[in-house]
Amino acid sequence: MHKRARRLVTVLAWCAASTALAAGASEPTLYVKARNTRLMASASPTAEVLTILQPGQKVIWKGADSKNKQWHHVVVDGKEGLVFQSNLAKQPPSMExxxxxxxxxxxxxxxxxxxxxxxxxxxxxxxxxxxxxxxxxxxxxxxxxxxxxxxxxxxxxxxxxxxxxxxxxxxxxxxxxxxxxxxxxx
Known part of the structure; x- marks a missing residue:
C-alpha cells in the first residue's frame, strides 16, 4: 500500500510540474509544508544539511532525483539541494x-x-x-x-x-x- 501511495504522490508531482510548464511557467514553484524541513546536499537522510526551511517557504522545483524518486531537487534562496517529497506541496500550507x-x-x-x-x-x-x-x-x-x-x-x-x-x-x-x-x- 505504501509503494502505491508513493507512486501516486510522484505521479501527481510530475503532473503538477507538467501542468505548470504547459501553462508557461519555466520553473514550477512548490511550497514547504513541514516545519524544520532540511535542504540536504544529497539524497540521503544523513547528508549535510544546507539550510532549514519552514512551512510556506517557496522553492523552485527542478525534478525528482534520478536514483531515488522520494527526493526532489529544489532551489531556495540561491541554494540548490534535495528535499524529501512528503515535505513539499503544490499549494502553500494553511497557517491557521x-x-x-x-x-x-x-x-x-x-x-x-x-x-x-x-x-x-x-x-x-x-x-x-x-x-x-x-x-x-x-x-x-x-x-x-x-x-x-x-x-x-x-x-x-x-x-x-x-x-x-x-x-x-x-x-x-x-x-x-x-x-x-x-x-x-x-
Whole structure:
C-alpha cells in the first residue's frame, strides 16, 4: 500500500510540474509544508544539511532525483539541494489552526506551549487501535504505550526539553531554529 501511495504522490508531482510548464511557467514553484524541513546536499537522510526551511517557504522545483524518486531537487534562496517529497506541496500550507469549538487562528504560540502540537494519537486513532487490538493484541499494547508516553510528555517543560537537546547534542526541533545543523556556527 505504501509503494502505491508513493507512486501516486510522484505521479501527481510530475503532473503538477507538467501542468505548470504547459501553462508557461519555466520553473514550477512548490511550497514547504513541514516545519524544520532540511535542504540536504544529497539524497540521503544523513547528508549535510544546507539550510532549514519552514512551512510556506517557496522553492523552485527542478525534478525528482534520478536514483531515488522520494527526493526532489529544489532551489531556495540561491541554494540548490534535495528535499524529501512528503515535505513539499503544490499549494502553500494553511497557517491557521482550528480549535474544537470551530474558531480559527493563525497564532500558534498557545498550541505550541500547551503541548497539544505533539499529541500522539487522536481519538479516532485510539479507537482504531483498540478495535484492531481485539484481533492483534500488539495494537492495543501499542495504544497503551503511546498514551503513557503522552502523559509523560505533558510533564516535561520546554526548558527541560531544550536542556536535554543541548546536552545530548541533538538537532533542536522545538522553538525557533536559525542554525542549519547542530553545532553549526555559520
Amino acid at each position: 489552526l482550528v480549535a474544537k469549538d470551530g474558531t480559527r487562528t493563525s497564532d500558534n504560540r498557545g498550541l505550541i506551549s500547551s503541548g497539544a502540537a505533539i499529541r500522539g494519537l487522536a481519538d479516532g486513532a485510539t479507537q482504531y487501535g483498540r478495535e484492531k487490538g481485539k484481533q492483534v493484541p500488539s495494537f492495543s499494547d501499542s495504544v497503551d504505550q503511546i498514551k503513557e508516553l503522552e502523559k509523560l510528555a505533558r510533564t516535561i517543560t520546554p526548558e527541560e526539553l531544550a536542556a536535554h537537546v543541548d546536552k545530548a547534542h541533538l538537532f533542536p526541533v522545538v522553538g525557533p531554529q536559525a542554525d542549519a545543523s547542530p553545532g553549526d556556527k555559520r
